[in-house]
Structures are given as structure tokens and as C-alpha cells.
Amino acid sequence: MSDVNIGPAVGAEVSSEGPGTPIEVLRVEGLEVAFSRYGKGWSRDRLKVISNLNLTVRSGEIVAVAGSSGSGKSLLAHAVLGILPRNAHTSGRINFMGKALTPARLKKLRGTRIAFVPQSVEYLDPLMRVGRQISPDRQAVLAAFERYRLDPSVAELYPHQLSGGMARRVLVASAVVGDPQLIVADEPTPGMSKELADKAMKHFRDLADAGVAVLLITHDIDLALGYADRVAVFYAGTTVETAPADDFDARERLRHPWSQALWQAIPANGFQPTPGHQPYAGRLPQGCLYAPRCPRKGHDCGHHAPPTVTIRGGEVSCCYAS
Amino acid sequence: MGSKLKVIKQSGAYLVRGVTLLIAISILSFVLMSLSPIDPMRAYVQANPGASAENIAKMEEFWGLNDPMPTRFVKWGSALLRGDFGTSKLYRRPVLEIIGTRFAATLALMLTAWTMSGVLGFSIGCAMGLTQGSFIDRVLKRLCLIMCSIPTFWIGLVFLMLFSVWLGWFPFGMAVPAGVAAGDVTIWQRLHHLVLPAATLSFLSFANVALHTREKLTEVMSSEYVLFARARGKSRFQILRQHGFRNILMPAVTMQFSSFSELFGGSVLAENIFGYPGLGAAASAAGLQSDIPLLLGITLFSALFVFAGNAIANGLYVVIDPRVREGVA
Ligand SMILES: Nc1ncnc2c1ncn2[C@@H]1O[C@H](COP(=O)(O)OP(=O)(O)O)[C@@H](O)[C@H]1O
Ligand code: SF4
Ligand SMILES: [Mg+2]
Numbered sequence: 001m002s003d004v005n006i007g008p009a010v011g012a013e014v015s016s017e018g019p020g021t022p023i024e025v026l027r028v029e030g031l032e033v034a035f036s037r038y039g040k041g042w043s044r045d046r047l048k049v050i051s052n053l054n055l056t057v058r059s060g061e062i063v064a065v066a067g068s069s070g071s072g073k074s075l076l077a078h079a080v081l082g083i084l085p086r087n088a089h090t091s092g093r094i095n096f097m098g099k100a101l102t103p104a105r106l107k108k109l110r111g112t113r114i115a116f117v118p119q120s121v122e123y124l125d126p127l128m129r130v131g132r133q134i135s136p137d138r139q140a141v142l143a144a145f146e147r148y149r150l151d152p153s154v155a156e157l158y159p160h161q162l163s164g165g166m167a168r169r170v171l172v173a174s175a176v177v178g179d180p181q182l183i184v185a186d187e188p189t190p191g192m193s194k195e196l197a198d199k200a201m202k203h204f205r206d207l208a209d210a211g212v213a214v215l216l217i218t219h220d221i222d223l224a225l226g227y228a229d230r231v232a233v234f235y236a237g238t239t240v241e242t243a244p245a246d247d248f249d250a251r252e253r254l255r256h257p258w259s260q261a262l263w264q265a266i267p268a269n270g271f272q273p274t275p276g277h278q279p280y281a282g283r284l285p286q287g288c289l290y291a292p293r294c295p296r297k298g299h300d301c302g303h304h305a306p307p308t309v310t311i312r313g314g315e316v317s318c319c320y321a322s
Numbered sequence: 323m324g325s326k327l328k329v330i331k332q333s334g335a336y337l338v339r340g341v342t343l344l345i346a347i348s349i350l351s352f353v354l355m356s357l358s359p360i361d362p363m364r365a366y367v368q369a370n371p372g373a374s375a376e377n378i379a380k381m382e383e384f385w386g387l388n389d390p391m392p393t394r395f396v397k398w399g400s401a402l403l404r405g406d407f408g409t410s411k412l413y414r415r416p417v418l419e420i421i422g423t424r425f426a427a428t429l430a431l432m433l434t435a436w437t438m439s440g441v442l443g444f445s446i447g448c449a450m451g452l453t454q455g456s457f458i459d460r461v462l463k464r465l466c467l468i469m470c471s472i473p474t475f476w477i478g479l480v481f482l483m484l485f486s487v488w489l490g491w492f493p494f495g496m497a498v499p500a501g502v503a504a505g506d507v508t509i510w511q512r513l514h515h516l517v518l519p520a521a522t523l524s525f526l527s528f529a530n531v532a533l534h535t536r537e538k539l540t541e542v543m544s545s546e547y548v549l550f551a552r553a554r555g556k557s558r559f560q561i562l563r564q565h566g567f568r569n570i571l572m573p574a575v576t577m578q579f580s581s582f583s584e585l586f587g588g589s590v591l592a593e594n595i596f597g598y599p600g601l602g603a604a605a606s607a608a609g610l611q612s613d614i615p616l617l618l619g620i621t622l623f624s625a626l627f628v629f630a631g632n633a634i635a636n637g638l639y640v641v642i643d644p645r646v647r648e649g650v651a
Contacts, residue, residue, distance in 0.1 A: 118549075122547070
């Protein structure tokens with residue numbers, strides 16, 4: 001634990017192999033999440049909200065997860081951390097450092113090698129002092145605080161006493177206390193000024209450059225594109241495309257019609273919304289989930305889920321991807 | 323720092339409010355009782371069946387009953403300020419003395435009931451909150467809801483019939499066994515006489531406390547800070563200890579303190595059902611027997627008691643919640 005405060009040495013295990021040779025830290029394959037619901041009387045049914053979700057994050061990279069609200073971004077984060085509610089059922093495979101992330105393993109890794117950065121100070125208990133809350137290990141907390149130029153006295157404050165800038169640094173600091181190899185951040189910037197949001201992103205970039213694998217969930221693709229290495233695009237609980245961030249420079253370089261639609265919605269690219277809406281979990285269409293809104297829809301699309309193929313260094317799930 | 327000054331200032335304001343409240347209540351209850359059809363002479367007449375009309379008139383003169391109301395109020399009020407609450411016509415002893423002895427008995431009763439309902443309600447509430455949605459939770463919740471809708475007097479009567487009359491486990495009536503000199507009463511005998519009224523009284527609020535605790539704990543356990551605590555690797559037990567109790571124990575305690583008024587109201591009922599000689603029984607006797615000085619004294623005293631409970635509740639909020647402490651929330 002003593003190496004925590006030596007700046008770039010975070011994720012020592014990873015960086016000892018050199019940030020130049022990335023290893024696959026997180027692999028999510030065919031993930032499904034369903035919720036059981038109580039209906040009338042004692043009847044129960046299952047509501048599938050995530051299906052066929054695939055994603056990898058390597059050491060030293062930021063993978064941004066983009067998608068409209070309700071597309072399953074938070075659920076992915078919660079599934080990785082094993083903090084889904086009790087009525088959730090998961091299937092598929094989640095690997096961490098090449099081995100299945102079993103509940104027993106998760107128990108040991110959560111809060112140390114796998115860290116979560118929440119959205120806001122609302123995720124801190126208002127009645128507990130910040131320092132003690134983050135970790136009972138005072139030395140580690142102070143070391144993490146020092147990294148983010150937080151005064152030791154901040155540890156004695158209550159959450160509501162933190163300023164916006166302090167809150168952002170405290171939350172990131174909470175993640176590095178345990179020397180993580182994987183950081184999952186769920187929308188860490190909403191409500192922040194552009195300047196503050198950029199600073200927050202910079203923290204994640206620095207962590208990635210030091211060898212940490214960062215899964216960055218965001219609704220602000222525009223902001224994320226400046227810092228992420230790759231972008232995974234979600235739609236109705238599934239990944240439709242995973243592309244290098246640079247591909248968002250031009251519409252034609254994107255592979256999936258929904259990614260292109262998202263691209264068009266970025267202010268600099270015309271701010272054009274796409275008609276229609278994401279289907280509700282209870283009423284998913286047969287075959288491709290995007291079919292009802294897809295301008296390129298062909299005969300096959302409505303019958304079976306499109307296969308995932310690799311095109312120009314990106315993965316896409318679409319029968320007619322180009 | 324400034325927060326200390328604030329606490330002093332708040333306490334001062336509270337004190338002023340308390341005094342104002344007491345003055346208002348004394349005026350209000352005095353006026354109400356003067357206007358009520360209660361005949362203040364009834365107690366005297368009943369106690370002295372042979373009193374002649376002339377005697378009665380004399381007594382009326384002596385007690386100042388013929389003076390106009392404001393004069394009587396000023397007389398009563400100034401005596402009050404000197405610590406003289408008057409003499410009970412029913413018991414023929416100073417009102418303050420009666421309140422003193424009676425209150426000791428009532429306090430024992432209320433304290434027992436209060437602790438019982440608090441501990442029981444809190445534990446059951448925690449059990450429900452932690453197993454929320456399970457079979458146990460649903461059964462307990464149903465029971466609590468039923469309990470909430472049962473009137474206290476009915477519970478009291480059921481207890482009386484079941485445990486005293488049928489099973490004969492507990493005596494009915496009195497704080498101590500009849501025919502035993504006050505000095506010879508053992509603590510066990512006292513407790514024995516306390517159990518049923520206390521149980522009845524605690525039934526008044528324990529289901530409420532349980533449901534409230536359940537609600538709070540469910541809220542805490544599904545909060546974002548508990549989610550984040552789990553993400554930091556905290557176990558269920560650690561979360562309950564560090565976040566659960568911290569967030570629900572004190573609200574439960576403060577709720578208990580602010581329930582003094584229900585407690586006092588309930589004690590009037592419970593004491594009458596079980597013939598327990600506390601302040602509540604004295605209050606209803608005073609009302610029925612037109613013992614105005616005693617009734618006024620008890621009214622004032624109970625107002626003070628309820629006010630004290632609320633003041634403690636408010637004080638606790640300030641102590642536990644850093645946001646309230648700094649005037650943020
Ligand atoms: N506990 C739950 N029970 C049932 N459905 C849920 C639950 N939590 C989330 N969902 C559903 O799962 C979908 C994805 O949610 P989420 O991952 O929070 O979306 P977002 O991409 O906005 O983070 C939403 O449609 C939501 O309604
Ligand atoms: S699979 Fe068909 S419907 Fe789905 S996105 Fe591709 S073209 Fe459109
Ligand atoms: Mg979300």
C-alpha cells in the first residue's frame with residue numbers, strides 16, 4: 001500500500017510490464033441482465049434489459065461508453081462491480097485479468113483493484129466524514145488526497161462541505177486509495193462546468209497513461225472523444241459498435257447507423273436528432289434492436305440478431321455494416 | 323466558532339417559545355374551564371353531603387368564585403408564579419404535591435412503555451428493512467399495519483381479560499398490592515403491577531416505530547451512498563453498522579422523544595383501564611369531579627412535559643446532523 005502516493009506508479013503490476021504492452025484487464029462477453037418482477041398475485045416474469053453485450057478494456061486505455069439514457073450503461077457498471085439489485089439475474093461472461101470474475105473474487109477486488117467513481121457527492125453518506133468514509137486506512141486516504149492536491153483537513157469535512165472542485169477530486173481520490181487496475185466511472189461529469197469537466201477527464205487520462213484500464217460511462221460523447229481511446233456505443237442494452245475514438249472525426253468512418261445518428265446529434269456536427277425512440281425493455285423487437293429506426297434496414301434485419309464483425313479495426317453488430 | 327453561538331441563540335429562542343407556550347396554555351385552559359359547565363362546587367358538595375346552602379355560599383365566597391374571571395385568573399396566575407398551584411378539592415392536598423407523587427408512578431409507566439416500544443419497534447423495523455420484500459418482511463408488515471389500527475383501550479381490555487382475569491398472571495389495579503404498607507412494597511411487586519399497563523401503552527406506538535424504521539432502513543439500503551459503499555467492497559454488516567444505524571437510529575430516537583404527547587394521552591387511557599394511580603388517572607378523576615385546580619395543574623404540567631420531549635428531539639437533530647448544525651438543510 002505504500003506505493004500509492006508515488007504518482008504514476010498506480011497499478012504497479014500493470015506498469016511493471018510497461019504501459020507499452022497493454023493487457024486485457026476487462027472482458028465482457030455476451031452479457032445478459034434480466035430483472036424478475038412480481039406481477040399480480042404470485043406470478044413473476046423476467047424483464048431482459050441487457051442482451052448480447054460485448055466489451056473489452058485494456059490497461060492504459062480509456063473506453064468510453066456512449067448511449068442514450070436507459071441503454072444499460074449503469075447496469076453494465078453495476079454488473080462488473082457485482083452491485084446489481086437482488087432481483088437481477090446475469091448470464092454471460094465477465095473476465096478480469098484473464099480470469100472469470102466470480103463473486104468470491106469480486107469480494108476481494110472490489111474497492112482495491114477494481115474501483116468505482118460515482119457521479120457526485122450524493123454517493124457519500126451525508127452523516128459521515130469524507131476521509132473515514134472513503135477508507136478506514138487513514139494513511140492511504142491522505143496519500144491519495146495528496147496526489148490530487150487535497151489538503152489533509154478535507155478528510156475531516158462532511159460531504160456537503162465540499163466545493164464542486166473538491167468533490168470531483170475527492171471522488172477520484174477515493175478510487176486510487178486501493179491501487180486499482182480497473183476504474184469504472186459512471187457519468188462523472190454531469191452538472192459540471194466545461195472547465196471542471198475537462199479537469200475530471202484529465203484525471204482519468206492521467207490514470208490511464210499510468211497503466212490503469214478506465215471504463216468511462218458518459219452521456220457527453222463530445223467531451224469523452226477528447227480523452228478516450230475507444231468508444232463503445234450502446235443501444236437498448238446491447239453494444240452496436242466499438243470504434244476507435246478517432247473514427248468519430250467523420251461520419252463515414254463509423255460503421256453502425258446508430259453511431260452515425262449519435263454523431264449527427266453532436267452540436268458541432270449539426271445537432272440533428274434521430275426520429276423515433278429506443279424500444280422499452282419489455283417490448284424489444286425481433287432480430288436487430290435498431291431495426292424500427294434504421295434507414296438501412298434490409299430483409300434479414302427483422303429475423304435474427306446481427307452478427308458482430310470486425311471492420312477497419314472496429315467491431316460492429318449490423319448485417320449491412322460498411 | 324459561530325456554530326456554538328448559534329446553538330446558544332437557538333436554545334434561547336426555544337426557551338422563550340416554551341415560556342410563551344406555557345402562558346398561552348394557562349390562559350386558554352383557565353378560560354375554557356371557567357366557561358365550561360363544570361360546577362366547581364360539586365366536589366365540595368359531594369365531599370360534604372350535609373353542607374347547608376349558607377355554607378356553600380360561604381365557600382364560594384372563600385374560593386373567590388363570585389369574582390369576575392379576569393380577577394380570578396390574576397389571583398390564580400400570581401399564586402402560580404409563587405409556586406402555589408392551589409389545593410386539590412378532591413384529594414385535599416396541594417396540587418403540586420399530588421402531581422409530584424402521581425408523576426413518579428406515571429413516569430415509571432411511561433418510561434417502561436417508551437423503552438419497550440422503542441427497542442421492540444426498532445428491532446422489528448430493522449428486521450423488516452433488512453429482509454425487505456421477503457416473506458418475513460411481508461408478514462411482519464401486515465401485522466404492524468393491523469396493530470396500528472387497533473385502539474389502545476381495546477388492547478388494554480384484551481390484556482386485562484386475558485392476563486389478569488383468565489390467566490391470573492398479573493394483578494389488576496393499583497400500583498402496589500392492596501393492604502400492604504407503602505414501605506413494605508418490594509420492587510418486584512411494583513414491577514408486577516406495571517407490566518400490563520406498560521405493555522398496553524407500548525402497543526400504542528411500537529408498530530409505528532417499526533414501520534417508520536423499516537421505511538427509513540429501506541430508504542438507506544437503496545440509497546446511492548450504500549451502492550457506493552458496496553462498490554468499495556463493504557459487506558452488508560459493515561454497511562448496516564456504518565451507514566444504516568447512523569442514519570436511522572437517531573431519527574428513531576428523536577421520533578420517540580417527539581411522541582411524548584401520544585404517550586401522555588395513552589397513559590390516561592391505560593391508567594384508567596388498569597386502575598393504575600398515576601397522573602393520567604388523576605387527570606380524568608379531576609375532570610369528572612370538577613377539581614379545577616388539579617386539572618389546571620396537570621394540564622400545565624403535561625404541556626411542559628410534551629414541550630420538553632420536543633425540545634430534546636430538536637436538540638438531537640442539531641447534534642447528529644452536520645447539515646442541520648450548520649443551517650444548511
Ligand atoms: N432495478 C431495476 N429493475 C427493473 N429495471 C431496471 C432496474 N434498473 C434499471 N432498469 C432498466 O434497465 C434499463 C437500463 O438502465 P440503466 O443502465 O440505468 O441506463 P443508463 O444507460 O441510463 O445508465 C432501463 O430501461 C431501466 O429502466
Ligand atoms: S442490422 Fe439491419 S436494422 Fe440493424 S442496424 Fe444493421 S442495417 Fe439497421
Ligand atoms: Mg445511468
